Every structure is written in C-alpha cells, then in structure tokens.
Amino acid sequence: MQPLIDHARSFREQSAERSEEFARLAQGQSPQVLFITCSDSRVVPALITGARPGELFELRTAGNIVPPYASQQPTGEAATIEYAVEVLGVTDIVVCGHSHCGAVGALVRGDDLTAVPAVRDWLAHAAPRPEGTVDDPAVTEAVQSHVLTQLLRLRSYPCVEKRLADGRLRLRGWFYEVHTGSVLAHDARTDSFEAL
Numbered sequence: 001m002q003p004l005i006d007h008a009r010s011f012r013e014q015s016a017e018r019s020e021e022f023a024r025l026a027q028g029q030s031p032q033v034l035f036i037t038c039s040d041s042r043v044v045p046a047l048i049t050g051a052r053p054g055e056l057f058e059l060r061t062a063g064n065i066v067p068p069y070a071s072q073q074p075t076g077e078a079a080t081i082e083y084a085v086e087v088l089g090v091t092d093i094v095v096c097g098h099s100h101c102g103a104v105g106a107l108v109r110g111d112d113l114t115a116v117p118a119v120r121d122w123l124a125h126a127a128p129r130p131e132g133t134v135d136d137p138a139v140t141e142a143v144q145s146h147v148l149t150q151l152l153r154l155r156s157y158p159c160v161e162k163r164l165a166d167g168r169l170r171l172r173g174w175f176y177e178v179h180t181g182s183v184l185a186h187d188a189r190t191d192s193f194e195a196l
Contacts, residue, residue, distance in 0.1 A: 021053075031057040034084035036150070037096040038064045038103065042178045045096070057084045063103030063146070064095060066153040067125045078157065085159040085169065093160070095150045096174040096183075097143040108142045109134050138179070144193050147173040148186065 035045045036059045045056055059080045067075050084090045097104070106113060107129055113120035130142040130149070151171050154160050163169035173186035175193050184193035 025054050029054050029057070029088065031055055031084075031088060032091050033057065034059060034081065034088075034090045034093045035096065036061070036064055036066065036081075036093065037176075038062065038098055038101060040098060040101065042100075043096070043098050043176060048096075048176060048181075048183060057088060057090060059084075062119065062122055063101060063107075063126055064097055064150060065103070065122065065125045066095070066150040068153060069157045081154070081157055082159050085157075085163055089168075091168065092170045092172060093154060094172045094174055095147050095154070096176055097147040097150075098176040099138040099140055099143065099178045101139055101143050101146075104130055104143045104146050105137075105139045107146075108139055138177075140175070144173075144175050144184075144186070147175060151186075 031054060033051075033056050035049070035056045037043050037045055039060045039062050045051065045058055049056065057080075059077060061077060065077075066081070067077055069078060081093075084093070103119075103123055103126070105111075106119075107123055107126055113123065126146060126149070130139075130146040133141065136142070151173050154171055155164065160169060160171075164171070173193075174196075175184040175186075176182075177184070183196045185196050186192070187194050
C-alpha cells in the first residue's frame, strides 16, 4: 500500500502543474464512451486506450457482466448504463473482456463456488454458460463468447435500444490479451475478433 500512498502524494504535487486541466474537469464531464470491463486489476482501461481524465465513463464488474435489465429492481450497473446513455449521451459502449479471466474460467470449468456465495450468485447473471474449452488457461474463446452475450444484454436496456434504433449509439465488443497487451475487436461481418 505504501507505494500507492507515496504516488498519491506526489501526484498532488505534480497536479499543481496541470491546474488548468483539473479546473476544466471540475466543470463537468462529457465522455464519449462507456467502457464496461472486468474488475480484474490487470485490466486498466486508460492504459489500454490512452484515455485522459474525463474521456471514459467506466463500469467495472466481476467478469464484465451486464445483468439483465429489470426496472423493478434496479442495479448499480443498470443505473450506470442509463446515466451514461441518457444523461452523458455517450456515442459508444465498449464491452471489453480479457484473457485469463477468473470469472469466465470458473464458469467454463464449473468451479464449486459455495465458499463465495455472492460471487456464485453474481456469475449466475452470465448465463448461458460461455462456450469454450476447459483446458485453455487464457479462456479466449469463452471470454469472446461471453462478451457477445453481454452485448446482447445491453440491447435489452430501453435506453440502449432507443439510441441504437435512431443511430446515436454504437456497441463494440473487445478482447484484451493480458499476456500480450493486444486488443481485438469483434467484427460483425466475419463474426470474429480481429486485431484493432
């Protein structure tokens, strides 16, 4: 923890040099992209995209899961998606899965998660079980299948459905390779993930 504290202290000192940039951020935010990705500490959206403060609106969940839409029982994820689309007016939503994903790996392997019931119940939102082979430690195929499932889930959100219909919103599926730093994007024409 100490290195993180030390960096936070030096960041404050360095921030004085960027006071105009921070003053602009205090006026509000206008990101163009909602970036939905896993909570995994190896996935750093700003590092992957080169985004500056204020450019990405982030939603991080275990396994980058988009829960089914239910207006009677709103979730923090649904509120974040709705706010990004309706209030911030993002033009793109990226769902970014990643290699070596523990959540998707647990689903593919059928791991016993009784010791972590909240995790087990959260991962139940990922149904159907992602397609993929149990012996692939990177769970590449399974994560890519899982990303596409989450994109379909997004389409069921009324705010997303409306903006897709009138052309004000685009959905994108990405796959980040932790071990190489490569990013692949789903190409609907070929139904495959291709290098950006």
